[in-house]
Amino acid sequence: MTIDRGTLRWNGWGPVKQENPLPGDAPQWGWIEETLGVSRLPSTPAVMLHDIRLPHCRLTDAQLGRLREIVGENQLRTDDYERAFHARGKSYHDLLYVRAGKLDMAPDAVVYPRSADEVLAVVKLCADEEIALIPYGGGSSVVGGINAISKSLGGAILTLDTTLLTRIIQIDKVSMTARIEAGIYGPQLEEQLQTHGVTLGHYPQSFNYSTLGGWIAARGAGQQSNRYGKAEKWLVSAKLATPKGFWTTEATPASAAGPNLNQLVAGSEGTLGVIVEATVKIHDLPERKDYRGYLFKTFAAGVEAARRINHAEIPVAMVRLSDAPETYFFQTFSSSSSGGLKSKLQRAYLKMKGFDEAPCLMLIGHEGPKDTVIWAQEQTEEICKRQGALALGTGPGKRWYHGRFDSPAVRDPMMDRGIGIDTLETSTRWSNITKLHDKVVDAIDTAMAANMPEQHARGIVMAHVSHSYPDGASLYFTFIFPRQLDREVEQWQAIKRAASDAILMNGGTISHHHGVGADHVPWLAEEKGEIGMALLKATKREMDPKGVMNPGKVLG
Structure with a gap:
């Protein structure tokens, strides 16, 4: 079963009924107010849905009728809740509009196809009628990647929600691949894979509320990407519904038959077609997991340790190094709970060891066969100690692992x-x-x-x-x-x-794993260069000649 949209916040993160991590009487509020240097924190609640007036539906009765013929009466939604829920993603920028009730770019309708054939029929209808089509998985984009932007001023917008495409079609434990429909949420995907003793191992912070297709479309990265890879690494093949029909990319383990077109799909963000299924690399469930913390006196020392770990080719699952402000913020923020670094005894110990100035916390995770994990942990700890680190044991790692999706x-x-x-x-x-x-x-x-x-x-x-x-x-x-x-x-x-x-x-990329969406469009041309942008635009024109697929994203 997929997640019932009605149980989720249309204007925030997670379930409607989730516990508030910062209630009004939480001790952190005083510290936040003092740290931000404000005289008081104002009350700024979100506008209620019943107080919002959504735009008039621009789809004609004939177009709505054709959509019903494709997906059925129950899978076409035009109510305010569905339109508001699918209007924007989950970035801070998006929520400024959503919480203020400014939903001028809401889709005119939302469809929930139940098969790849239904998806293709919807795509072709939108191409024929020149209706902007927004592919939507979990809706967790933080770069404007699924915002309901029309193809032209006043044009109709249809959002295609993939979350009824949830089948695991095949698990090949000989080749260690799995063929899976793209609308499946992270927890459902892992639950089904793990019943067969395997895992994809892709755990982004949005894991609970994001989908396989979205991970691929944005070239996502899971928290254990050192072991399992980013999306473009574990993607074997993809099937897309495009305005020109189904397109399935090559699925061989390696090929010299021209460029690998999977790399066009990963990062395409719905601008070339809708990902309806994917074949991905899978792994045996790890026999052992080990997550532990280290303190470094400087950020540079931690960076050097991370570099040496990578260059030593030690099989780590994760190396996560916080700078001094992040280390201080999160340890202070959680200091009310037992086991935090801020207790008097711990502060005294850190001062004695020379880590009381501005320490930086590194978390290192290992997953895999027991003997490999033990060996790898010993090797990484030795490198860390050579860079002056203080080993903190498994406590910090366990606390992070337990709450890794909560932030x-x-x-x-x-x-x-x-x-x-x-x-x-x-x-x-x-x-x-x-x-x-x-x-x-x-x-x-x-x-x-x-x-x-x-x-x-x-x-x-x-x-x-x-x-x-x-x-x-x-x-x-x-x-x-x-x-x-x-x-x-x-x-x-x-x-x-x-x-x-x-x-x-200063030599960085505009995005490592969030994608381009609409927010990063102004900086993409400088990174890709004139020839690169020409190639991307030519691909877009060939795949989507009428420009209906997710307008305004990636290429603007």
Whole structure:
């Protein structure tokens, strides 16, 4: 069974009935207020759906009738809830509009196809009628990737929700591949695979509310990508419904028959067609998992340890290094719970060891056969200690693993109290990691300082390395700030623009795993170059000559 849309928040993250991680009497609020330098945190609740007026449906009766013939009466939705739910993704930028009730770009209708053939029929109808078609999986995009943008001013918009395409069609344990429909959610996918003793191993932070097709479309990365790979690594083959018919990419383990077209599908973000199924690489369930923490005196020392671990080709599942502000923020934020690093005894111990200034926390995870995990853990610990690290044992790793999908739920109560919180990510070479980190932190800090609601207000910016490779690693930034309630979007745009400019000016990519969507379009041409952009645009024209597939994304 897929997730019932009615149980999820249309204007926030997760289930409607989930427990509030930051209730009004939470001790963290005082610390947040003091840290952000604001006189008080205002009440800024979201607008209720019944107070919102959605745009008039621009689909004709004839078009709606044809859609009903394809998917059936119950699978075509035109009610306010479905249209609002599918209007935008889950970025901070999106939620500024959604929570304010500004749903001018809501789809005119939503369809829930139950088969690849139904998807293809819907795609062809939209091409014939020149209706903008927005492929939608879990809706967790944070770059405007599934926003309901029309093909032309005043044009009709249809969102195609894939979440009834949930079958695992075949598991090949000889080749260690699985063929799976693209609308399946992460938990459902892993539950079914693990009954057969195998796993995909792709666990992004959005795991509970994102789908296989979405992971591929955005070139997503799971938290254990060092072991299992990003989406473009574990994708074997994909089947797409396009305006020109079904397209299935090559499925051989290797080929010299021209460029591998799977790499066009991974990262296409619904602009070439709708991914209806995929063949992916799978792995035996790990016999053992080991996650533990290390403290470094400096971010640079932690980066050097991560580089050495990668260059030693030690089979790690994850190497995650927080900078000093992130280490301080999350340990202070959770200090009310037992086992936090902020207890007096722990502070005294860290001071004695020389880690009381601005330590940086690294979490290292290992998964696989027992003997391999034991050996790999010993090797990584030796490298960390050579770089001056303090081993913290498995406690920090277990706490992170237990709550690794919980962070997005904190944003809703923060937005209810006038606080903005957003993320962005990039990657670069090892030789450039610390420089890029410092430049982007400085750019965000400067932009936040120039866009504050009060004289003494300030923001927080923090970062971590979360995915690493032989030649470099990703950097993931989180920034928290008091909102300028009279110019919220402009405030966000100023910060986003400053950070994105700093990324490209200092050797980073505009996105490591979130994708391009609509938000990163202004920076893509500079990264790809004139010839690269011409190739991408030519592919788009050939696959989607009328431009109906997810307009406004990737190529603008």
